[in-house]
Amino acid sequence: MxxxxxxxxxxxxxxxxxxxxxxxxxxxxxxxxxxxxxxxxxxxxxxxxxxxxxxxxxxxxxxxxxxxxxxxxxxxxxxxxxxxxxxxxxxxxxxxxxxxxxxxxxxxxxxxxxxxxxxxxxxxxxxxxxxxxxxxxxxxxxxxxxxxxxxxxxxxxxxxxxxxxxxxxxxxxxxxxxxxxxxxxxxxxxxxxxxxxxxxxxxxxxxxxxxxxxxxxxxxKGVNSKKDLAEAEEIMQERIRNKWMELGVTMQLPKTIYIDESVVFEGECSVENNCRITGASKIINSHIKAGSVVQESTMIDSDCGPMAHLRPLSHITNSHIGNFVETKKAILKGVKAGHLSYIGDAQIDEGTNIGAGVITCNYDGIKKYKTIIGKNVFVGSDSQLIAPVTVEDDVMIAAGTTLTSGSIASGNLALSRTKLRLVKDFYYKFFSNK
The missing domain is CATH 3.90.550.10 (Spore Coat Polysaccharide Biosynthesis Protein SpsA; Chain A)
Structure with a gap:
């Protein structure tokens, strides 16, 4: 105009x-x-x-x-x-x-x-x-x-x-x-x-x-109270959702979906029920599954959820972010993180798999540090990567490993487990004294 x-x-x-x-x-x-x-x-x-x-x-x-x-x-x-x-x-x-x-x-x-x-x-x-x-x-x-x-x-x-x-x-x-x-x-x-x-x-x-x-x-409509504010929000949200659906975004149960005014969709996108997308998020050819939250982040040719949380400055390309996975200031390219992981202040390259329960330990109470993971790395379940740490291409990290700061060279297996110790009949002795 x-x-x-x-x-x-x-x-x-x-x-x-x-x-x-x-x-x-x-x-x-x-x-x-x-x-x-x-x-x-x-x-x-x-x-x-x-x-x-x-x-x-x-x-x-x-x-x-x-x-x-x-x-x-x-x-x-x-x-x-x-x-x-x-x-x-x-x-x-x-x-x-x-x-x-x-x-x-x-x-x-x-x-x-x-x-x-x-x-x-x-x-x-x-x-x-x-x-x-x-x-x-x-x-x-x-x-x-x-x-x-x-x-x-x-x-x-x-x-x-x-x-x-x-x-x-x-x-x-x-x-x-x-x-x-x-x-x-x-x-x-x-x-x-x-x-x-x-x-x-x-x-x-x-x-x-x-x-x-x-x-x-x-x-x-004038807004003079918190009730008016909520009513105006409902009208604005309906406008935003209708705009994006008219431009080709698929929404499941759209009234359950919240989208900020600054969010942008491109290409073939779908958003399932009970999702929240905020900030200057950009969603390109991607699928956001039920109950997920995307904050100030970019998704390209990717999916997340159900119940995933992309916190600010996450940039997810050609990746799968599964249920109960949280990212923050993370750059993922061609990565699979299926479930129950926290990936913060990290850069992870294509072909890498992040197992269940993996945590990048990015904060020591004063400063935050970065985790860098290369291509084709397999990170086993319940592993902790204590940043700053670099994992080069073609590395395996065994389940249950605590990886301290440093660098893991290509081709290696990183394995950190305490030796299993068995105390015979401890169960019976313990409860017999109660």
């Missing part, structure tokens, strides 16, 4: 007390990214002039967004002197003549959902919902497709209460209107705040053109 001649202002200054959290509301995650990220991402497809208004935890919010986006404008609201949505607009200078104002707690907004604001020419375009039960919402009174006024529920008469049209909270204004009316806003209300909605009344008094835009409630 090409950029349009529109400025976008995102109001992200609020604390979000109903979240019951020390974290700024807009930094709570939806599908692996802060909710504000999703709004900026959608906005970036429409505009090259985006301003984010911040106040509460302003440094953290700005720092977090700058991890993902360049060329953002940040405006710091003087929340003590000018609180409220109108106060947030005090120091913003948009570039274009049309200005779209979004809320930082609406992570389900999409570029397509915002297209209507671009297509209508009016002094104010005001988003509306039609709700079966509008209880708690301010009613929007419309006549001949023009907004007449907004009335809060507590102030509405019977006829107004029967109106099911409510304010969705998103607006497009002309730049000229904002420049004229924002300085005139007053805070003579119970909350002593400056309200953006007061612009509607001011514009109506001046006979300006205020057009309603009916929008889909799902896309403009």
């Amino acid at each position: 090409s950029k349009k001649a529109i400025s976008i202002i995102i109001l992200a200054a609020g604390k979000g007390s109903r979240m019951k959290s020390n974290k700024a509301k807009v930094l709570h995650n939806i599908s692996g990214k802060p909710m504000l990220y999703h709004i900026i991402k959608a906005s970036k497809e429409l505009s090259d002039d985006i301003t984010v208004v911040i106040a509460h935890q302003k440094e953290q919010v700005q720092e977090e967004m700058e991890k993902y986006f360049d060329n953002l404008n940040f405006s710091i609201q003087d929340a003590k002197k000018y609180p409220g949505t109108g106060g947030a607009m005090k120091n913003v200078t948009p570039k274009y003549e049309k200005v779209l104002v979004l809320n930082g707690d609406m992570p389900l907004i999409t570029p397509k959902a915002l297209e209507g604001f671009l297509e209508i020419d009016a002094d104010i375009i005001m988003s509306i919902f039609d709700l079966q039960d509008p209880s708690g919402y301010g009613r929007v009174i419309i006549k001949e497709n023009h907004v007449q006024y907004i009335v809060e529920q507590k102030d509405a008469n019977d006829a107004e209460l029967n109106t099911t049209t409510v304010n969705a909270g998103i607006y497009a204004f002309s730049k000229k209107l904002l420049q004229e009316y924002i300085p005139k806003l007053q805070n003579d209300n119970a909350q002593k705040e400056y309200y953006l909605t007061d612009l509607i009344k001011m514009a109506k008094n001046d006979n300006l053109n205020i057009v309603p835009l009916l929008v889909n409630e799902e896309h403009f």
Whole structure:
């Protein structure tokens, strides 16, 4: 979608007390990214002039967004002197003549959902919902497709209460209107705040053109509590799963599968039930079996699970990772690790087999060390490789071996076992004394 001649202002200054959290509301995650990220991402497809208004935890919010986006404008609201949505607009200078104002707690907004604001020419375009039960919402009174006024529920008469049209909270204004009316806003209300909605009344008094835009409630759902956050997550997850299934990914019982926004699939991939795939994971021509977790890892022409755990920075190519196998910062190429193993800080080459219960002992309590295993190595069950250690090509490590740091040359068998000792009749003697 090409950029349009529109400025976008995102109001992200609020604390979000109903979240019951020390974290700024807009930094709570939806599908692996802060909710504000999703709004900026959608906005970036429409505009090259985006301003984010911040106040509460302003440094953290700005720092977090700058991890993902360049060329953002940040405006710091003087929340003590000018609180409220109108106060947030005090120091913003948009570039274009049309200005779209979004809320930082609406992570389900999409570029397509915002297209209507671009297509209508009016002094104010005001988003509306039609709700079966509008209880708690301010009613929007419309006549001949023009907004007449907004009335809060507590102030509405019977006829107004029967109106099911409510304010969705998103607006497009002309730049000229904002420049004229924002300085005139007053805070003579119970909350002593400056309200953006007061612009509607001011514009109506001046006979300006205020057009309603009916929008889909799902896309403009606000997140004000942890319950709202969970509901938004469900919607976002359904979108992500549907996107990848439409692109050819096979999913078994998809509603049981969690996929972060940053995950990428390529080629012929399948994901079984109860899987979790997070971070910038990349899955290429691979099969993730039931109950597995993949974190910030890459799989190419491989399978993992059931109940496997690929921890961050694992890179698995043409390999089989079986049930209850855990990898971490491991590079495996052409490897079989069938079951019950931990492979951490390791590099293992093709043709190598990792037996059941094998552990790379990579951490001594202070530092982490690397295990390097070459091609065609057979590591027997219940072996421990105490890093740093290097095993060259064509080596056999006998079951039960503890391999201490050093290097095993090609062609060798490594065998480390204590001699079996039998104590005759020990069982009977032991229990006879109890």
